[in-house]
């Protein structure tokens with residue numbers, strides 16, 4: 001059991017625990033420990049042999065016990081129990097996700113909006129992980145609190161991007177995480193969206209719109225010819241905020257027809273789409289984007305933590321954009 005596989009187990013436990021409001025703190029502890037494993041990639045066998053699993057950041061006695069079980073048997077009885085209790089048992093049609101083949105993340109933030117690192121730091125972080133490309137998708141202007149980018153600042157960012165790209169030697173895709181407004185229009189004009197490499201359109205506000213209106217809103221976004229990915233498609237935050245509810249079947253079907261990918265946002269606070277919705281989107285023909293939505297380089301590790309969602313949804317790697325080389329992402333620049 002390597003650290004990444006163990007991180008996914010702890011991450012799934014964190015996810016299942018979050019469904020019980022009383023377990024929010026324990027859920028966070030499991031997610032934090034998963035993150036430490038994904039970041040540090042410690043040698044679990046050696047630590048277990050020397051009785052030192054608690055030396056891992058965020059790993060106390062309880063989580064160490066789960067890890068010890070994983071090292072010894074390759075399985076977690078605790079996870080199995082949680083799966084049974086929450087009615088989400090293992091299935092025999094899960095897929096295999098080879099994270100070594102991950103080519104790049106399509107959704108990330110810098111200090112141009114609400115990220116906590118510079119574009120240079122983000123690019124270096126992605127490069128250090130061996131990524132071929134990184135989508136720089138800061139927020140659009142509507143979200144004032146995060147200093148969203150209007151056309152003028154996007155242009156300035158694009159100049160800075162070129163410099164960073166040359167300095168670090170990684171392809172930076174000039175993009176935006178554009179807000180899906182209440183009526184389904186987007187927070188930047190088409191003339192701006194069309195010159196970007198990648199457009200992630202996300203719902204952030206008024207998530208509890210009545211489902212009919214929400215369906216129309218999402219359909220309109222999916223039908224915008226410049227949209228490439230729908231970011232965290234429900235906006236939910238398991239354990240604290242319910243996400244948007246809409247006619248998922250209709251929206252996913254339309255997304256598949258328009259070549260718009262649905263995101264699996266691996267941030268442990270989001271985990272959106274859920275495995276169940278992702279499975280439905282898969283059946284209806286959608287492609288996916290498996291992103292960290294990183295606001296700092298360390299958060300790129302959310303992808304190895306969250307990859308279990310794609311596996312549980314049975315999504316084959318060829319339906320996930322991030323496993324494609326840059327050259328195959330030409331649909332991105334539509």
Ligand SMILES: [Zn+2]
Pocket residue numbers: 177202204231232
């Ligand atoms: Zn977002």
Ligand SMILES: [Zn+2]
Pocket residue numbers: 107108109177231293
């Ligand atoms: Zn984001």
